[in-house]
Amino acid sequence: MSTELEIEISSIPLAPDPVVEPPPEIERIPLADLSYEQFFARYLLPNKAVILSSVADSWECFRRWINHDSKGLNGAYLREAIPNLTVPVADCGKQYYNSHEKTEMKFHEFLDCWDCREESTSKLYLKDWHLREMLPEYEFYETPYCFASDWLNEYLLDHGEDDYMFVYLGREGTWTSFHADVFSSYSWSTNIFGVKKWLLLAPKEEQKLKDSLGNLPFRISEELLDEKEVKYYNILQKAGEAIFVPSGWYHQVQNVEDAISVNHNWFNGCNVKTIWLSLNDALVQVIKEIDDCKDMENFDEHCQLMLKASYGMDLNGFIKMLIYICKNRVSAYRDEAKIIHFERYRLGKNHIVFDLKAIRDVLISMIEMRGELLRSLNLFDELKSYETLIDKLLT
Ligand SMILES: O=C(O)CCC(=O)C(=O)O
Ligand SMILES: [Fe+2]
16 A cells, blocks of 8 residues: 555635635646645635646556557557456447437447448547446556545445546547536546547526527537637647646547547535535425425435436435445544545644534434434434534544
8 A cells, every 4th residue: 555645724714705706717736746635625625627638647558558659549458457247338420418328338349340330430538437446456547645545435435326436438539518517516537548638617507508598508619619709728638738627617528539538427525515505406396396396295205216316326325325424534533543545645733623623514414404404304302412522522
């Protein structure tokens, strides 16, 4: 195991300075020039995008998956290092609802398609591939310290559930349609090969693109964005650069050269309130959809089932996650245990306090906004008890 690194903050106010005007350009900063605390205060907390460079120099995938002389994929090495797993593949030539049609194939077959350069397979995009989860022993990258405070994957990894840590491989021209990330989470995406073009919008700008029914477009272009007077960033992301996509920022991504990337979706104490508000919005939507059944027995439970099916998370799931994160931090605060993210990053004492305060704030907000529903779902007492526990601990 590599040496332990502390991720820590000094006392930082919970509310960031309001962002006055979005910057004209997204900043580019070498990772080594930014401390954890600087990243925390300047980007995570204010929910502001940034590109970090020289992120992947020491990564196995950066050094070995690419043939740096021929500027191509090192297929022979990849075939040897990674078994012939079944992988998820999107067909960028076919739309399926607001995404691309998805299928599966064998990894080595995908590599054959990559090499043969045939038109018929040129639009296949290997994406959302849980390679790390499938081969936990294969250490092909390391999560950069800036992105280490990650409650979502901390919970999922410890519970043996599917994580949000992915690999993407796509030929030139493959792309991901216009979207904001799952649960309004943050994402980071590090390109290890080729170039990606990002069209990135700060929150609310996407509203200008809604049609009369309130739907957002599947595909956007610079012409469309200019026509609708949308403020956006056009970013060319090169190999070795990581982009930090803040919560709720819509984006469309195109591989303008053959490209490979590693990315995570995650949230933590800085955006957990946004995660809660998004979950609540999704719940409002579900309730609206089945409003005509509101007199039926078990209506609240039924809404939760629908929320889980349509959104991927329900109130119970979110609360279980919060409580798990809370318990870990309570033990660490009492010096009974340490919190280590990604087998390397140890959470510092101030950070633990920050996390606990963020959990308390979101519990208070949940009780205020959805107290009655929480009672009906028998979740209220547990929530309240953790709010009280944090209060006692910190006073
Ligand atoms: O690289 C891509 O195609 C999409 C990546 C993305 O949407 C993300 O990292 O949030
Ligand atoms: Fe995304």
